[in-house]
Amino acid sequence: MKQSQLFTRTKKESPADEVSLNAELLIRAGFINKEMAGVYSYLPLGLRVLKKIESIIREEMDNIGGTEMRTSVIQNKEVWEKSNRWDDEVVDNWFKTKLKNGTEVGLSFTNEEAYSNILKHYINSYKDLPIYPYDFKNIFRNEARSKSGILRGREFYWKALYSFSKDEKEHNEFYEKAKEAYKNIFKRAGIGHLTYLTFASGGSFSKFSHEFQTITSAGEDTIYVDENKGIAINKEVYNDEVLESLGVKKDDLVENKAVEVGNIFSLGTKFSAPFDLKYKDENGEEKLVIMGSYGIGLGRLMGTVVEVLSDDKGIIWPESIAPFKVHLLLLGGDENVKNEAGGLYNKLKEKNIEVLFDDRSDISAGEKFADSDLIGIPYRIVISKRSLADGGYEVKKRTESSGKIINIDELISLLETKN
C-alpha cells in the first residue's frame, strides 16, 4: 500500500481522554478510532493487525479440529431463559432491545446458549461427537465502567470455541490440546515469553479454569508466578490448599500484574442439562454432552502486544501480526531516487512481501522516520541519494538502533526468509 493513499495520519500529541498506553499509541499511530468509552473502530492499519491475529487463531483452532461458523449477534430471549441468564438480576451487562412488534431481544455477551441451542439440532448419536465449533464475532457487554483502552471494551471482537464431548475423558483430552493451541497462539503473537498458564476459579464442574495471563503493569489481575514450573495462580484462588494441590511452594512465587488474554473452561453439563443436549451411546442410553469453552479477545490481545512490546518511540509489532512486513521510505525528491523506490515497491509486491511505501512528497526525512517508528513495522528500508551513493538500500529492523546498506539481492533474500 502506498502511504499517500492511507488516509490516516499520525499525531504527535496523545489524546487527552486516554491514559492507557495501548490506546494512546494505537490512536496516535492511526490504528484505531475511539467512538466512545469502551468502543473503538479499527482503521486500515488496525484491521490488518486484527486480521493477522485472526489468521493465527484460526490456524490453531482448525489444527485441533475446530470448525468455524458464525452465530448471530441478536439473541432470542427464550433461549437464554432456559439457562436462567436472561434476567438482569442474574446478568447485569446485557445490551437489550426490542423488535418493532415488542419482542425483547439481546445482543450476544457470550455464546454458550447460542451454541447449545444450535447444536441440539445436530447432536443425536455418539457418532456425532466430539465436535468443536467456533466463531469470531463482535461481543457486547454493557460494562459499568470501561477502561484500559482496547483491553476492556463494551463492544469487542473475540474468538469463542465450544467443545462437545461424549464424556470426561474425551473432554479432558481435548482440553489439553486446547491448552497447547493457546500456548502456540500467544507464542506466535509475540507474547509467549510473558504469558503464563494460570489456575483460576473453575465453577461447579472442575476445580480450576485456566487463564492465559500476560505480565504487564497495565493488567487488572494479580497472579503469582512460578517461573520454573512456567505456571501461575490467580489471586482469586490463591490459598494454602491450592498451592499444595498444585505442588507449588510459596517461596517460589512472584506476584505480578497481568492481563487475561485467554481463558479455557470446563463446563460439564452446566448448559447441556438445561438445553437437554443429549446423545445416544452404543448401548442406546441417553447421556448429557460434556462441554467446554475456550475464548480469546482479539482486541485485547492486540492491545496487550502494544503494552508489552512498545518503546518510547512507538509500537514494535512482532512480524507475525504487523500490519506490513516492510516500511519503505523514500527520502528526497530526486527523480532517480523516486524511480528506484517505485521499482523496489513493485518488486516487493511481486514477491508478495507486504510493504507500506511512504511515497509522500513534502514530508521531511525526520517526520518519515518518526512515523515509521510510531507505526512499528518490523523492517524499515530507506532509499535516498545517500543510500544509492553508498551502494543500495538501508535496511533496519524496528528493534535495531542503526541500519546497514545492502543491495537488492541481499534485501530480497533477507525479506524472503521466514523467522
Next chain:
RNA sequence: CGGGGUAUAGCGCAGCUUGGUAGCGCACUUGGUUUGGGCCCAGGGGGUCGUCAGUUCGAGUCUGGCUACCCCGACCA
C-alpha cells in the same frame, strides 16, 4: 453503581481568580525554500467556548440541572 476530576477549532492547550464579544502550538491551505530524525519564511481558512436554564446592560468567565469523557473503587457468569 459510590467517590474525585475535566469539557474552549480536527488534535493538544491557554483564557475563567477580577464578566466587556476568543488566543497559542500542531494539523489544513497558498507561495517560496528544504529533504538522513517530528525543517524554515510569508500569507490564509476554520470555534453558536459540551448542553439547557438562571444572574447581568453584557457570560468562555458567575450559579444550578443535564450529558459525555478520564481517574480511584465495586462489578467482570
